[in-house]
Structures are given as structure tokens and as C-alpha cells.
Amino acid sequence: MIEVKDLVRQFKSGDRTIKPVNGVSFELGKGALASIVGKSGSGKSTLLSLLGALDKPTSGDVVVDGISLAGLPDSKLTEYRRRDIGFVFQQFKLIENLSAVDNVMLPMEFAGVRKSARAQRARDLLEQVQLDPEKHSRRINRLSGGEQQRVAIARALANEPKLILADEPTGNLDEQTGEHIIELLSSLSRNHNTTILVVTHDRSLARKADRRFRLLQGQLSEEVTAGT
Amino acid sequence: MSVLARSVGNAFRNKIRTAAVVAVLAVAIGLALSMLVANQAVSAKVQELNASVGTVLTVNPAGGQGFEGGGEPLTAAEAATAAAVSNVDSVVGTKALRLRTETTTSDTTGTAAGAAQPGGGGPGGQTASVTTSLTAAIDAGTLGNRNNAGNTTTGTGTGQVRTFALPITATGIGAEVDTAGKTLDITSGTGLGNYAAATTKALVGTTLAEKNHLKVGSTFTIAAKAFTVAGIFDAGTTFGNNAVYLTLPEAQALAETPGELSSMVVTVNSMENVDAAKTALQAVLGTGKADVTQGQRNLATAVSSLNSVKGISLVAYIAALATAGLIILLIMVMLVRERRREIGVLKAIGARNRTIGLQFVLEALVLVALGSVVGAAIAWFASGGIASALISSNSTTGATAQRGSGGFGGGFGGGFGGQGGPFGGATQLLTSVTASASPGVIAAGIAAVFAVAVVGALVPALLTARIRPIEVLRGE
DSSP: OEEEEEEEEEEEETTEEEEEEEEEEEEEOTTOEEEEEOOTTSSHHHHHHHHTTSSOOSEEEEEETTEEGGGOOHHHHHHHHHHHEEEEBTTBOOOTTSBHHHHHHHHHHHTTOOHHHHHHHHHHHHHHTTOOGGGTTSBGGGSOHHHHHHHHHHHHHTTOOSEEEEESTTTTSOHHHHHHHHHHHHHHHHHSOOEEEEEOSOHHHHHHSSEEEEEETTEEEEEOOTTO | OOHHHHHHHHHTSSHHHHHHHHHHHHHHHHHHHHHHHHHHHHHHHHHHHHHTGGGEEEEEETTEETTEEOOOOEEHHHHHHHHTSTTEEEEEEEEEEEEEEGGGOOOTTOOOTTOOEETTTSGGGOOEEEEESOOOSSOOHHHHHHHTGGGOOOSOTTOOOOOOOOOEEEEEESSSBOTTSOBOOEEEEOOOSOTTSOOSEEEEEHHHHHHTTOOTTOEEEETTEEEEEEEEEOOSSTTTTSEEEEEHHHHHHHTTOTTEESEEEEEESOGGGHHHHHHHHHHHHOTTTEEEEESOTTHHHHHHHHHHHHHHHHHHHHHHHHHHHHHHHHHHHHHHHHTHHHHHHHHHTTOOHHHHHHHHHHHHHHHHHHHHHHHHHHHHHHHHHHHHHHHHHTSSSOOEEEEOSSSSSEEEEOOSOOTTSTTTTOTTTOSEEEEOOOHHHHHHHHHHHHHHHHHHHHHHHHHHTTOOHHHHHHHO
16 A cells, blocks of 8 residues: 655755665555654654655655655645545644644545534544543643643544554553553554554554564664564 | 634634734724725815816806896807817806796886896896796895895886886706806706707796795796796705706797807816816907806815825825735734744645635734724724815815714815915815715725735735645654
């Protein structure tokens, strides 16, 4: 479903050239749950940005369902993000003056979903991530960090994307809620054929993944698990 | 939540800042609307003046005017000559008659009732007295009896005593205008239709109609001939409403002076050409044949000053509009810069550039709508004073502002007279300029504000298209 070919992203920093992603290649099939671990600054977030078409690679390509992202104009990349990608950002990136349910409805609004349908689905998703119904209409800045994280996950699921890119999705959650989110992501990959790529420091989440990668100095290597 | 709802919500995100922005916008919009009201009021006044005496010249027989003086009557041929003069828009001939009530005609001359009396009304055969069934709406009073004492015969040897009554003025006109060239204000009924043909239809002044219990369709007689009231007009003065208008050929026939004119009302195409047209008319008609006069010599100066006010108010209106646009532009640029992170997030989750741009334009329009409401209120209270101040600054005399009882703005009356001032001599015409604007004018003003706001908001909205989500997200 997703094929990453010799992906390189480099930046200039003064006289130095930095390559947070340096020749990364891998493939993920539909419904796969994969994790990437690595130290801070190892290029994990940059790699997610490239896969989610938020950034353009210096070289290499990402091919999704046979379509090369490298050749797409900005408008098509926006459509790709809207239709096929669900992001869970490390710092939530929610719209603070909107309510939880309004935040979850945003991607559906951009996709042209009817207002009544998107309101109902937004509430369903917030229930799935175990956000107290009383807090559905509460403004984001009046929710705790963990609650905001759950809203961010619900927003990522809004348009039933093919690929969910999650940057530390359980980082701000208590153990119990974190477990629930891991279960939710696992069931999505199993039951809805949703491909999920998670960047995490959470060993338990990483262990749940079908495939585990390690990013070190821009280079990706797959950890071979017992039994594979 | 729709784009509109989100825009409205964003407009009130920071209430203190929104209040400040709305206040600044309201001042600019209020000033723009006040200037528009002033501009419209002055424009209307200039138009009114130009449409009446401002560009009108009166041609009388040399040595004669109305029922006074002497000389030779004007003719239709001279009207044609006058019409050929350059810058002359139109020439309307008039024929004046004096109507005397039938019951008062048993005078010492013994003239038969109903017969025309050429020369009876004044020297040179300028007017003709004929009888009528109408009774004048004005009592002679002290002034009438004093003015007509020389013409009244009482206690003659025959034993007939003449009871004096004021005559009624009947004027034959070649178009639907009064003797000053102003379009007749017909309050009921219709005009006379073809003013170039003889007809037994007549227009009657309001007070004369009331005095004689006349309505549209009623009949009365002039020289024993029945006339039907086609319409009733309001001249705006008691004297002016004690009058009858007939078609020019009909009046000439009643006076038994076909082709003769009592005067000509000449309309010039613009204020600037009045002096040149007057000189040219005097030249072609001859100084011994006709006197050409201008109603208000100083009107050109007055109108020139009003035009100056009009120009200033227009410039101020445009400047205030531009200021409103600039305020919107700067505010929205600030908001776009402030919300770069949010714009980046919206793009990251699939928002199109046009959706985000529209959101900012709508937010700007919400601010402008609020500013327009407050600005309209400011204009309501301030337009009269602002317009008054504008006029004061363009004349050597002050203008007293007074707010009207209804509608937008009010009046700013008086102040145009004064010896040596630019309006000197035109006081009677420029007694007041009323700063009142129709809802259409205000709606047009607000529409212009919105148009400028859209332009002002488009620039920052387009700036949002240049924000790349990764730059914003990476920046954190």
C-alpha cells in the first residue's frame, strides 16, 4: 500500500548539511501496524512529515496505492492529506478556541461531509477514545493534556484514512488510557485495514506493532522480532 | 461548525482587541458615510439650483417686464433666434394675461364682459385683461388697495361703484415650467400634454382651486370660454398659487395676439456658460428689442463654493474608505501572522487554501459589519455637523448645524448670506442645505465599505496560501 523509495531529506544549517532522513526505504501493506523508535533528533518526525506530504523530500519518493507523491501538485497533496492521511501530532495541534467536537469535525468539513453526519460521527469518535461526553463541547484549552491527546486521535480518525501517522500518541496519557488507545489503534489496523505508523518511545506500544523500525542518524533498520 | 460560524467565532476571540478594531473602523466608516451624506446633500442642492434659476435667463421686451414698462412685444421668430444661440438648451415662451372676476367688470369704460382688452393691462400691449368666473384667492388688503389705487374708479358720475379685487395671473406656457423655468409641481391631476397646441385644459394653483372649490375635472370660464382643470399645482408661494397656466397658443388666442410672447425663459446648458449665453442672446436679439436678465447674479459664486464642498466631501469620503480598507488590511495581516500555527494545522489536516482565505475574508467582513453599524450611528449624529463645518470652512460666514427630526443626518441651514461673502446675494436661494440621505445612499455607502474591506482582506487571505504547514509545525 505504501512504498518508500530511497527517501532523503536534507537541510542546510550554516555551512553544514544535515540529513535527518538519509536513504530510507521500506514497504507497508494495508492494515499493518508499524512502529518507529529512535532517539530525539533522529529524524522520526521528519520522516512522518514526508510520508504525510507535509514536506517534500530532497530525493526519493513515496508511493501510495501506486501513486507517486513526488509528482503531485500542492492541491493534490492537500487532497491526499484530507482523504488518505490521519495525523496525530506530538503536541496535539488542536484549534484552541474550538470545542473538542468542533476540532474532530474539521477534517470532515474539509472533506464535504454533511453537518449532521459529521457532528454525530465526531461524538462517536470522542466516545471511542473515552472522552467524557460532558467534555465534548468544552473548549480545547479547558481540557487536560491527556484529554487533548484523545481529541487529537479522534480527529485523526475522522475521515477514516488509509494511513494514520502518529507521533507519540500515548505520550501524554495515563497508563490505562494509553492501553486503550493502543487497543483502538490495533483494532483499526485489524478490522478496518487501516495502516498505522507510530513513532513512539512507549515500549509496550512498540511491542504491539507488527513491524518495528529503528531510526538512527537518518537510517532506518527493521528489528526482527522473535518468530519472524 | 461552518466556515462562517468559525469566522464569527474568530472575530470575537479577543474581545478587547475586537472592540478596539471595531471602534477604529466605526470612526472611519462613520466619517465616510457622513462625507457621503454631505456630498449627496450638496450635489442635490447644486443640481436643484442649476435646474432652476442657476442656468436660466429671462428675456423681456426692451423696456418692459411683466405688467410694467413698455416696448415692442417679443415674437415666436425671436424665440427661434434665441434657441439657435450656442449653449442654449431650451427656450420657453410665455404669454401673460390678467384675469378679472366677471362681477367686477362693470367699470367706467363699459367694456363688454368677456372681451379681450389689448393694452389694458400695461403699456405696449404686453398683457391682456380678460374676464373669468374665478375669484382671486388673495384679498386686496392694504397693499393691494394701495398699489391699485390709481387704477380704481369709485363714486363716478354714473353712480357705478367699482369694487376692487386683485386680478388672477394666467400664463400661457410653451412647456411644463413656471416663469422662472422651474418644473411645475403638479400635486394632483396631470399636465396639459401638448403645450404647443391650443386646448381648453388648464392648471390651477392650490389656493385658487381651494377658493373656487375646483378639483381635477372641474370647469371655469375665461373670456366666456369653458376650461377644464387638468391639474392642480403648488408653486410654493401664496402669490404663485393664485394663478392659472394655459398652453401658450391658447393664451395668445385669448389675448388676440397670436405669435406674441410676454417673455422667454432661456435655459443654458451649464452654469459656466450663462454669462457667455447672456451676452450672445443680447447681441442677436438687439439691445433695443430685448432685455436679457439673470435671476441671481451671484449664484455662480455660491454654486462654485458648493461645488468646492462637494469636491472636498468626495475626497474625504474616498480617503475615509481607503482608511477603512487599510485598517482591515493591517489587522488581517497581523491576524494571519499571529495564527500561522493554526493555518498550518488546518492545511495539515486537509483545508484548501481558498477555505482558509475565505475564513479570513469573512472574519474581516464581520468586523466591518460591526464597524458599519456603529459608523452608521456616528454618521446619524455627526453628518449634519460635519457638513456644516465643511460649508463654514468654505464661506466667510458660519453655518448653524441642526439635526433633522428623521432620516439620516439633518439640516445645516443659514449661513450662506452676508455682505462680501462668496454667497452674498444668493442668500434667498441658498437658505439651507439639508443633509438628508436616502436609505439607498447609505446602503450604497456601506456596500462600498464592504467592497473596500474585501479588497483589504484579500491580501492577507492570499498570504495564507504561502504558509507551508511543515514550516509552522517544524517551527514549534
